Amino acid sequence: MSGGAGAAGGAGVPAYEVRGLVVRYGKVTAVRRVDVSSPPGRITALLGPNGAGKSSLLRVLSTAARADAGSVRIFGHDVRRSPMAARRALGLVFQERTLDKELSVERNLWFHARLFGMRRADARGRIALMLELFGLQDRARRPVEELSGGLARRVEIARALLHRPGLLLLDEPTNGLDPSARSAVWADLTRLRDELGVTVLYSTHYMDEAEYADEIVIMRDGRVVRQGSAARLKSSLDSSRIVVASADDALAATQLRAAGFAPLTGPDGVAVHCPDPESRVADVVRALDVPGLTLSVRHPSMNDVYLAAAADGQVSTR
Incomplete structure (x- = not known):
C-alpha cells in the first residue's frame, strides 16, 4: 500500500487521548472516569460485555x-471545542450498514467525498486508490x-479512509460476517496499520479478534478493568499449567502431592500450575504411575x- 491515510497532528501527539471521561444517559452512568490513549499507528481493541x-x-x-465530564482529543483536537477538526482526523465504520444499497460502490465513495468537501480531482484520485487498495476495481460500478x-464491509472501510484520516474507529466491525470475511477484514486492518500508519480502535465481543490488537482494553460497568497487550494480560493470570488425565485422577493427585506438587482436580483432569510448565513435564511424568496417562500443557x-x-473487576494496567 502507498499514498494512504497518514496520521494527523504534530510529532508526539497521541492519536486519541481520553481523560476522566464520564457519559450519562439520564440516571444511568455508562462510562465512569475512563482514561485511555494511543500513539499513532497502534491497533487497540475494546472488549467487554453489552453495557460495559x-x-x-x-x-x-x-x-x-457529548461527554458529561472529562476531555477527549483526536490528534490534539478537542472534540468539544473543535469538533470539525476532530472529525476530519478520523474515519468511522459503524456496526450497522450505512452504505446506500441502490448506489454503486463508486457512487457511495463519491457521496462521501462531497460530504467532506474534497476537490473533484483529489476525490477522483483517492477513490481510484481506495478501489485498488481494497481490490474493488472490478466491482466499482456494481450496486x-x-x-x-x-465486500460491503470492505467498501465501508475504504469510504472511511477516503479523506485521509489518521484514526479509524470501528464498532463491532465483523458482526454478522462469516469466518472467511472476518479474516479478510482483519488482514485489511493490519495492512492499514503496517503500511499506512493508521491508528485503529475497535470494539468486539470475539475473543480471537481481540488478539489482532497491539493493546486490549477490557471494560466492565463503564470502567477500564484490565489493559495491556494480549501476552501481558495472559501472563498476569499466572495460570499456566500441566493437565494430567488418567484412568484414576484421585490416584494421580495423590502421587503428585507425594512428589511435592499442589495438584487441583477439575473437569479436565488434574492440573499442576507452574510458571514454566514445559520445564516441569518430565518431573510430573516421573511422579506418576497410573493407567491411561496423558499430559497436556495449557497457557x-x-x-x-x-x-x-x-x-474481580479490579483495575490492572500495563
Missing part, C-alpha cells in the same frame, strides 16, 4: 455524543446490494483473561 460502555466511548470519540457482507487464553476481569 464500549459503544458510549466510541460515540464520544466520534463526536456523535452495493449485490455485494457479499464481507491462559484471552477467554481466561476476560473471565477473570468479569469476576
Whole structure:
C-alpha cells in the first residue's frame, strides 16, 4: 500500500487521548472516569460485555455524543471545542450498514467525498486508490446490494479512509460476517496499520479478534478493568499449567502431592500450575504411575483473561 491515510497532528501527539471521561444517559452512568490513549499507528481493541460502555466511548470519540465530564482529543483536537477538526482526523465504520444499497460502490465513495468537501480531482484520485487498495476495481460500478457482507464491509472501510484520516474507529466491525470475511477484514486492518500508519480502535465481543490488537482494553460497568497487550494480560493470570488425565485422577493427585506438587482436580483432569510448565513435564511424568496417562500443557487464553476481569473487576494496567 502507498499514498494512504497518514496520521494527523504534530510529532508526539497521541492519536486519541481520553481523560476522566464520564457519559450519562439520564440516571444511568455508562462510562465512569475512563482514561485511555494511543500513539499513532497502534491497533487497540475494546472488549467487554453489552453495557460495559464500549459503544458510549466510541460515540464520544466520534463526536456523535457529548461527554458529561472529562476531555477527549483526536490528534490534539478537542472534540468539544473543535469538533470539525476532530472529525476530519478520523474515519468511522459503524456496526450497522450505512452504505446506500441502490448506489454503486463508486457512487457511495463519491457521496462521501462531497460530504467532506474534497476537490473533484483529489476525490477522483483517492477513490481510484481506495478501489485498488481494497481490490474493488472490478466491482466499482456494481450496486452495493449485490455485494457479499464481507465486500460491503470492505467498501465501508475504504469510504472511511477516503479523506485521509489518521484514526479509524470501528464498532463491532465483523458482526454478522462469516469466518472467511472476518479474516479478510482483519488482514485489511493490519495492512492499514503496517503500511499506512493508521491508528485503529475497535470494539468486539470475539475473543480471537481481540488478539489482532497491539493493546486490549477490557471494560466492565463503564470502567477500564484490565489493559495491556494480549501476552501481558495472559501472563498476569499466572495460570499456566500441566493437565494430567488418567484412568484414576484421585490416584494421580495423590502421587503428585507425594512428589511435592499442589495438584487441583477439575473437569479436565488434574492440573499442576507452574510458571514454566514445559520445564516441569518430565518431573510430573516421573511422579506418576497410573493407567491411561496423558499430559497436556495449557497457557491462559484471552477467554481466561476476560473471565477473570468479569469476576474481580479490579483495575490492572500495563
